[in-house]
Amino acid sequence: MLSRLASMLFNISPPMVPPPPGMRIVPCSPLDDSGPREWIMTVGLVVPTQLDPRKLEESLLKVIEHKFPRAGARLALRNGIYEYQIPEKFDASTPAAIFSVEYHLVPCPERSKILLPSLSGLSESEPTFIVPSTLDMGSLFLGETSPRTISAFLQPNVPAHAHTPHHIHRPHTHRLGTMITAWTRVLNGADIESISGMPWDMQPFENFFPESGVGRELRPARGWLNAGWFGWMPFVSKLVWEKIQDPTERMCFARVPKVFLDDIKKQIMSELRDQGSTDYVGSSDVLLAWWIKLMYDHRPPSTAPLCVHMAVNFRSLPIFGGPNSTPLTTPYIHNAFGTYGGLTIPISSLQAESLAQVALRIRRGILAYNADPEAIRDDLAWTFANKDKFILPCPPCGDFNLTSNLRAVGLGNADFSGAAVDSEDPRPRIGGENKAKVAFVYCVTSSKQFLPMRHFSLFLMEDKEAIWMSKVCGDGEIESIAQRESRSEVGVEFVYI
Numbered sequence: 001m002l003s004r005l006a007s008m009l010f011n012i013s014p015p016m017v018p019p020p021p022g023m024r025i026v027p028c029s030p031l032d033d034s035g036p037r038e039w040i041m042t043v044g045l046v047v048p049t050q051l052d053p054r055k056l057e058e059s060l061l062k063v064i065e066h067k068f069p070r071a072g073a074r075l076a077l078r079n080g081i082y083e084y085q086i087p088e089k090f091d092a093s094t095p096a097a098i099f100s101v102e103y104h105l106v107p108c109p110e111r112s113k114i115l116l117p118s119l120s121g122l123s124e125s126e127p128t129f130i131v132p133s134t135l136d137m138g139s140l141f142l143g144e145t146s147p148r149t150i151s152a153f154l155q156p157n158v159p160a161h162a163h164t165p166h167h168i169h170r171p172h173t174h175r176l177g178t179m180i181t182a183w184t185r186v187l188n189g190a191d192i193e194s195i196s197g198m199p200w201d202m203q204p205f206e207n208f209f210p211e212s213g214v215g216r217e218l219r220p221a222r223g224w225l226n227a228g229w230f231g232w233m234p235f236v237s238k239l240v241w242e243k244i245q246d247p248t249e250r251m252c253f254a255r256v257p258k259v260f261l262d263d264i265k266k267q268i269m270s271e272l273r274d275q276g277s278t279d280y281v282g283s284s285d286v287l288l289a290w291w292i293k294l295m296y297d298h299r300p301p302s303t304a305p306l307c308v309h310m311a312v313n314f315r316s317l318p319i320f321g322g323p324n325s326t327p328l329t330t331p332y333i334h335n336a337f338g339t340y341g342g343l344t345i346p347i348s349s350l351q352a353e354s355l356a357q358v359a360l361r362i363r364r365g366i367l368a369y370n371a372d373p374e375a376i377r378d379d380l381a382w383t384f385a386n387k388d389k390f391i392l393p394c395p396p397c398g399d400f401n402l403t404s405n406l407r408a409v410g411l412g413n414a415d416f417s418g419a420a421v422d423s424e425d426p427r428p429r430i431g432g433e434n435k436a437k438v439a440f441v442y443c444v445t446s447s448k449q450f451l452p453m454r455h456f457s458l459f460l461m462e463d464k465e466a467i468w469m470s471k472v473c474g475d476g477e478i479e480s481i482a483q484r485e486s487r488s489e490v491g492v493e494f495v496y497i
Contacts, residue, residue: 016079017078017079019078019085020085022087022088022089022094023074023085023086023087023088024085024086024087024088024200024201025083025084025085025086026070026073026083026084026086026200026201026203027081027082027083027084028075028081028082028083028084029203029205029208029209029334029335029384030205030208030209030383030384030387031205031334031335031336031337031338031383032082032334032335033082033387039445039447039451040147040148040149040150040153040445040446040447041443041444041445042141042142042146042442042443042444042445042446043176043411043441043442043443044140044141044441044442044443044444045180045411045414045438045440045441045442046115046116046438046439046440046441046442047416047435047436047437047438047439048116048435048439049420049421049435049436050420050421051416051419051420051421051436052419052420052421053099053101053419055187055418055419056099056187056416056419057097057099059183059186059187059418059419060096060097060099060183061090061095061096061097061099062186062192063179063182063183063186063192063195064090064096064097065090065096066192066195066197067182067192067195067196067197067198068178068179068182068197068198068331068333069086069087069090069096069200070084070086070198070200070202070333070334071096071097071160071179071333072086072087072090072095072096072097072159072160073085073086073087073159074086074087074156074157074158074159075150075153075154075158076154077154086200094157095159096159097159097160098145098158098159098160100143100144100145100146102143115140115440116439116440122255122493122495123257123493124257124259124465125257125259125260126257126260126492126493127254127255127256127257127260127290127492127493128254128255128492128493128494128495129252129253129254129478129481129482129485129492129493129494129495130252130253130254130255130495130496130497131250131252131478131494131495131496131497132250132251132252132253132497133496133497134250140442141442141444142446148446149446149447176333176409176411177408177409177410177411178198178331178332178333179333180411180414181410181414182195182196182197184414184415184416184418187416187417187418187419188415188417188418189418196330196331197331198330198331198332198333199330202330202332204320204328204332204336205336205380205384207320207321207322208377208380208381208384209384219378219382220382220386220391221338221340221379221380221382221383221391222340222341222369222375222379223307223309223339223340223341223342223344223393224341224391224392224393225391225392225393225394225395226386226389226390226391227390227391227392227395227396228390229390231390231392231395231396232390232392232396234396234397235392235394235396238396238397239452242452242454242474243452245476246474246475246476246477247474248474248475249453249454249472249473249474249475250472250473250475250478251442251444251470251471251472252470252471252472252473252478253460253468253469253470254291254294254468254469254470254471254492255466255467255468255469256287256290256466256467256468256469257465257466258462258465258466258467261283261286261287261290261467262283264286264290264355265281265282265283265286267356268281268286268355268356268359268360269281271356272356272360279360279363279364280363281356281359281360281362281363282363284405284407284459285359285360285362285363285366286355286359287459287467287469288308288310288359288362288403289355289358289359289361289362290355291403291457291469292306292308292343292350292358292401293350293351293355293358294481294485294492295401295457295471295481296347296350296351296399297350297351297484298480298481298483298484299347299351299480301347301348301351302346302347302348303346303347303348304346304347304397304398304399305344305345305346305347305394305395305397305398305399306343306344306345306346306347306350306394306398306399306400306401307341307343307344307393307394307395307398307399307400307401308341308342308343308344308345308362308400308401308403309339309340309341309342309393309400309401309402309403310339310340310342310343310362310365310366310403310405311337311338311339311402311403311404311405312337312338312339312340312369313336313337313408314328314336314337314338314376314380315327315328315332315336316328317370317373317376318373319373319376319377319380325373325377337404338379338380338383339393339402340365340369340379341393342362342365342366342369343358343361343362343365344394345358345361347399399455400455401455401456401457402455402456402457403456403457403458403459404456404457404458404459405458405459406441406443406458406459406460406461407459407460407461407462407467411438411441411460411461412437412438412441412461412462412463413437413438414437414438415434415436415437416436416437416438417434417436417437419436420436438461439463440461440468441460441461441468442460442470443458443460443470453472454471454472454473454474454477456471456472457469457470457471458470458471478494482494
């Protein structure tokens with residue numbers, strides 16, 4: 001503290017701290033270092049059979065050591081900059097990951113219902129909104145030693161944590177599917193050399209760093225407002241008042257059968273053809289439109305704008321490598337995720353429009369975004385040059401919803417058969433289904449800061465019959481949605497577990 005004060009008063013630069021011995025250094029990109037730093041996400045995978053933790057641990061460490069050494073990095077704050085410190089050699093004193101285990105010999109029926117809502121006898125033709133009784137989903141997945149804050153990760157020699165019952169726990173979780181795919185392939189007998197890895201020093205966004213010269217003065221990233229403190233204060237006050245009015249929050253889930261989604265999509269496409277339109281909407285457009293209307297149609301009509309931000313995976317976009325830009329072809333396990341404001345509409349207009357109209361708005365927004373790689377590069381350049389600015393996802397008087405789609409990650413396809421315990425069949429089955437595959441996915445957060453979690457939605461996974469979604473809701477919000485749906489001709493069934 002005194003050295004910091006002296007440096008401010010006398011313009012004395014503090015001494016530079018050298019990197020620790022035996023560590024390779026890669027700075028965090030502003031995408032890794034943006035957003036709430038005290039927000040830790042845990043991805044929990046529910047596998048409905050007993051797995052051998054030794055096999056899980058050995059295969060995970062092998063994949064990290066040989067193919068993804070940066071997954072074994074230690075997060076550090078050195079000389080005011082967040083960085084990954086990657087051990088040159090992994091060993092018992094410097095492990096690639098921390099693996100912990102809990103044993104519960106007698107399954108708890110209440111816990112089983114919450115962990116596997118897919119086994120609750122749900123409708124195969126209509127959507128179901130599932131309301132768990134527990135408020136603390138994180139306690140089902142976090143071990144006693146699992147870090148719950150960024151400061152815990154910043155302690156010396158703290159790598160990623162894996163804990164069974166099963167989760168992977170890191171400050172950044174996007175592109176977890178790449179790691180899990182490699183892990184399960186090795187677990188199921190694949191040669192480690194057949195796995196495509198990631199170079200430890202890979203920095204695909206280095207051309208966007210401010211020192212590269214592209215961080216010029218640009219407009220704010222599309223969909224975000226550079227409102228400063230005078231805009232930030234009423235925005236935060238609105239979120240706090242929302243929490244005061246409806247204080248009890250819980251993670252809820254929605255199951256949307258694919259037959260239901262396909263029927264709606266066919267109706268919308270038929271409606272567009274009857275209008276002479278050549279437009280097209282995809283299943284994801286229809287699903288997001290249905291979800292947004294479910295979340296906002298119950299609200300009082302308002303002219304306040306709703307800004308729907310959609311997640312974008314930059315890996316698949318032609319923005320890397322200078323003039324002749326291409327998508328990323330090498331696996332990249334760190335954050336390459338952003339959002340764009342794909343839909344801005346007054347809440348009363350959203351309520352008045354048909355599902356087809358909202359889905360078409362979403363599709364047109366996606367097409368316009370993908371058609372302009374130069375604008376995407378400008379978005380990134382501004383974000384990298386202004387990562388510490390207070391920016392808002394909507395006007396202070398408005399509302400927002402940020403939706404991330406994890407379906408493409410394919411977590412529901414992860415197969416842990418190679419670790420199944422005491423089974424003659426390497427792929428033990430329940431009713432014809434592989435019970436060593438992931439049956440359900442949870443994303444839970446821990447934070448010391450107040451975060452408006454009820455403004456975030458996740459498309460979690462899909463199985464053969466349905467797509468699963470999740471959102472934190474207030475109890476008052478759940479009741480309001482349920483009352484409206486009970487009056488609808490084709491409503492959503494509410495199930496409390």
